[in-house]
Structure formats: C-alpha cells, structure tokens
Amino acid sequence: MIRKCKEHGYFRGEVCPECSDEGRYVLDDDREERLGRFVSGALRHFPEDVGLEMDAQGWVDLDFLYDAMKKRYRWGTMERLLSLVKSDKKERYEIDDSFIRARYGHSVEVDLISDYPENELSFLYYGVSQEEADMILDNGITPVRQCYVHLSTSLEKAKQAALVHTDNPVIFEVDAQAAQQEGVDIVTVNRDIALARGIPPIHIRITDA
Structure with missing residues (x-):
C-alpha cells in the first residue's frame, strides 16, 4: 500500500517510517502491483508497444507515459504514478523535469554508461x-x-x-x-x-x- 505523509511524502506500508503517521491513502496493494508491472514493462521492455518514444538514454515523456497508463487503468492518476516512483525503496526509476526513465533492468537497448557517474567502489x-x-x-x-x-x-x-x-x-x-x-x-x-x-x-x- 502507498500512502502520503504531509511532512515526509509518499511511503509504502501502514505508517510513515519517519514519523509513524498513518498518512493519506493513495494506492492499494493490488493496484500498486498492476501499475508497477505496467511501468516496468513500458520503461524497460516494450515502450513502443504502448506508444512511447524512448531516447538513447532511456528517457520518455512523463505525460505520454501517464496517457498510456490512463488508457489501461481508468483509476490511474498522475499522483498515483508519481507515488509509485517516489516511494520505491529500490530506486528503480527517476524523474528529471518532465521526463522519466528506469535506472536499470532494460531489455531494450539504452545507453546508460555515458549518463551515470563512474563507480568509485573498489x-x-x-x-x-x-x-x-x-x-x-x-x-x-x-x-x-x-x-x-x-x-x-x-x-x-x-x-x-x-x-x-x-x-x-x-x-x-x-x-x-x-x-x-x-x-x-x-x-x-x-x-x-x-x-x-x-x-x-x-x-x-x-x-x-
């Protein structure tokens, strides 16, 4: 379940991990799973199948992704899409201005090597x-x-x-x-x-x- 704390933003679970506030309901477990599968597929595996244009670094237009999502899920809202991304503990996705992409997990060819910082761990x-x-x-x-x-x-x-x-x-x-x-x-x-x-x-x- 995804909820939103007034002070700390979106979180997954029953209470905010920062302050234990129950927050406001945004998305239940079933819809979270369904929306998560769709976003993962669209940004990692089959962007063209849902009508998205992806650039060489894996970015797609956030509004276009929302439109594609809305066609499949009438209950889908921009807030629910953003809550899925911002509450993800595995940091699967990132948003930059009006664009969104998956950070990893692609089966479609993307160039991430030139777009992320060089590893510093030995x-x-x-x-x-x-x-x-x-x-x-x-x-x-x-x-x-x-x-x-x-x-x-x-x-x-x-x-x-x-x-x-x-x-x-x-x-x-x-x-x-x-x-x-x-x-x-x-x-x-x-x-x-x-x-x-x-x-x-x-x-x-x-x-x-």
Whole structure:
C-alpha cells in the first residue's frame, strides 16, 4: 500500500517510517502491483508497444507515459504514478523535469554508461546459482536477458538478489578498480546497483564470505 505523509511524502506500508503517521491513502496493494508491472514493462521492455518514444538514454515523456497508463487503468492518476516512483525503496526509476526513465533492468537497448557517474567502489558483488558458477569463472559475467550486468554494491545486497533465484547462491567478488583501470566501464545507478556491459573472468573470484 502507498500512502502520503504531509511532512515526509509518499511511503509504502501502514505508517510513515519517519514519523509513524498513518498518512493519506493513495494506492492499494493490488493496484500498486498492476501499475508497477505496467511501468516496468513500458520503461524497460516494450515502450513502443504502448506508444512511447524512448531516447538513447532511456528517457520518455512523463505525460505520454501517464496517457498510456490512463488508457489501461481508468483509476490511474498522475499522483498515483508519481507515488509509485517516489516511494520505491529500490530506486528503480527517476524523474528529471518532465521526463522519466528506469535506472536499470532494460531489455531494450539504452545507453546508460555515458549518463551515470563512474563507480568509485573498489569491489562489487554478483550472485549466481551453483550451476552457473563454473561458467562464469571461465567466461566472466555477461548480461542475461538484459542489456547490462547488474552488480551489487555490497555483499549482503548480492546475496539478497541471488536468493530470489536460488536457495544456495555463489557470490563473486568483482575487482572493480582493476577492471576499470583496464578499460571496463562501470557506472553507479543508485546506492545498491552498478552496471557494466560485462566483466572479464580475470577480475572476478568467488568470495568466502
């Protein structure tokens, strides 16, 4: 559920995490899920299917996205769309003036490398299943069903991400500093995720943690 606190803005849950105020109802769980699937699809996977024009960096016109949403969901409002974006703890999306885009997760080709700050962490992390580990040791990390490799900024975040797909993940440590010194572009898109086109095997190792 998404609600709005007068002082702290949109939040997900029953009470504002900042002040425990109940806030004002904006969106229930079912509609939040349906709207979330639509926005994710439109901004990451099939913009043309819903009539959106996306630029090279993944931006689309916010009003056009709203119009496309309204055609599918008569209960959709601009406030509900904005509440979905602004309350998202995973920081999936960003708004700049009158444009919106997904920060990560694209299957359509977009150029994010030139548009986000260079990674400053020495090490990043990537979790996979036991079955995938040997292949990655041989071939490095390459995108699967997406344009970019999604690296975690912490070991714990990598474990959380991997546990969505496997019960017993293998976590790789990526020597991001060495990779970048050798010309591998890695950018930071939010506090938890960095993106790269790929990581050569020489710059990865299985972590013991």
